[in-house]
Structures are given as structure tokens and as C-alpha cells.
Amino acid sequence: MQQSAQTRTGRFAPTPSGPLHFGSLVAAVASYCQSKSVNGNWLVRIEDIDTPRVIKGSADNILHTLENFGFEWDGEVLYQSQRFKIYEEFLQTLISQGFIYACNCSRKSLLGSPIQTGPLGKIYPGNCRTKQLDLHTLKLRLNTETVGSIEFHDNHFDTFQLNLTDEVGDIILKRQDGVYAYHLAVVIDDALSHITDIVRGADLLGSTCIHLHLNRLFKFSTANYLHIPLIKNKTGDKLSKQTGAKGLSIQKA
Numbered sequence: 001m002q003q004s005a006q007t008r009t010g011r012f013a014p015t016p017s018g019p020l021h022f023g024s025l026v027a028a029v030a031s032y033c034q035s036k037s038v039n040g041n042w043l044v045r046i047e048d049i050d051t052p053r054v055i056k057g058s059a060d061n062i063l064h065t066l067e068n069f070g071f072e073w074d075g076e077v078l079y080q081s082q083r084f085k086i087y088e089e090f091l092q093t094l095i096s097q098g099f100i101y102a103c104n105c106s107r108k109s110l111l112g113s114p115i116q117t118g119p120l121g122k123i124y125p126g127n128c129r130t131k132q133l134d135l136h137t138l139k140l141r142l143n144t145e146t147v148g149s150i151e152f153h154d155n156h157f158d159t160f161q162l163n164l165t166d167e168v169g170d171i172i173l174k175r176q177d178g179v180y181a182y183h184l185a186v187v188i189d190d191a192l193s194h195i196t197d198i199v200r201g202a203d204l205l206g207s208t209c210i211h212l213h214l215n216r217l218f219k220f221s222t223a224n225y226l227h228i229p230l231i232k233n234k235t236g237d238k239l240s241k242q243t244g245a246k247g248l249s250i251q252k253a
Helices: 022-037 058-068 086-097 166-170 182-192 202-218
Strands: 007-011 041-046 098-102 115-118 121-123 140-142 149-154 158-163 172-174 198-201 224-228
Touching: 007 022, 007 198, 022 041, 022 098, 022 198, 041 058, 086 098, 086 140, 086 172, 086 182, 086 202, 115 166, 121 166, 149 202, 149 224, 158 166, 158 202, 166 202, 172 182, 182 202, 198 202, 202 224
Parallel strands: 007 041, 198 224
Antiparallel strands: 098 140, 115 121, 140 172, 149 158
16 A cells, blocks of 8 residues: 555544444445545554454454445555554553553442543542552553643534543553553554544544543644544434444345
């Protein structure tokens, strides 16, 4: 795949936890059309980093479905499960700079703590920030105590802002079982793949603020963002595997 400094590059990054469904297909179409409208490259990345969620054969099924719908991607398919060493190297950079701390809090131990809920879920109260626990055996969190608000321009929703300190809290970048967080992996992969245009669902607007903060810590370039409205089912929920979205048939593509 030839790529110059001026080449625009987009990507589609499905999770192989089941077959491709209609909501994911819409995201693929949107990202593909955006890339090709500027004569850019379009990459495919399989986000199989959370191995307990991966269903055997799903990655191949997704790729075959994309092919049958007429998609053609540039370069080789990237698999996150093959990139653990890279994620660890970047995580160690954050550790050496003092942005990471170990946490031994469990759901049970947090029952007595005042837990607030933000746009992305429950906000961790920072109980372990100053404990200096073992970084090798526990989950690792990114300290957002002094980050404040992150704001960016979205090409559909215009200006979006989220306060990481007050509305998100200290996010996990590596679980205790050794699994690297989506937020860490996606930022690193997008940067190393020279992604310039990120098109994805509106449910990830808040996550983008986390990604922009990590971008700044790593001194990565900032991509252009386009978050598209979600495809919803009859009850108004996002069409997803969790809400019972049916997989697309390879044969009927």
C-alpha cells in the first residue's frame, strides 16, 4: 500500500464477537465512502484484544461479509491480538511519566464509597491514586485528576466537550487479567497506521475525548472525526449484538 504524507486514511475496526450486523455495516459504508471521496486509503482492523469476548471464526466471517458486499481494503488486515508488545511499550511510557497507578479496588470494596455515574458509566472515585501499589499484578488506571475538559470538533455534531476529571474519572488501561483496554489500543493503532479520518457511531463521542487526551500524552497527531447517528431497533436501543441484532448473511450479500 502506497501512502504519502498527504494521503488521507480511514479505517473500519469491528470486534469479532459475532457476525457483522446491519449497524456495523452502516459504519463500514460511512467510513469507506468518506475515505474514497478524498481518494484516500481504507484499512480494516480486527479489534480482538479482549480475547474472552472473541467468538472463533467471527473475524473471517466479518471479512468475508465485507468482501461479498463489495468492500476492498488497502493493505493487510491488522489484528490487535498480535500487538500486545506494542501496547505494553506505550503503556510503560505513561508509567515512566507518572500518569499511571495500580488499583486493587473491586466492586465489593467500592460499595461503601460514593460512586457517581457519568456519560460513560460509573466514575471511579480515585481511592488508589496515592497508594503506590504493585504495577505488575493489579489493574492499571490513567490518572485524570487534573485533566479537566476535553473539547473537539466533530464533522457532524459540531463541538463536543467532556470533563474527564468530573464526568469520566480514572479509566483502566490494563485489566488485572492482562487485557489491554480498548482506549489504549485504538489510540496507538490509529496513530501507527497513520489514520487521518475516523468515522464511527455517535455512542463513541465521549470515548473520543479520552482518546484525544491519550493522543496528547503520546504526542500523536489528531485525526478528523465524524460520528454518525446510530441505527436503532424498534425499542429505540442501539442496534448491536447486545440488543439482539441479527448477523448479516454472507450468501445474501
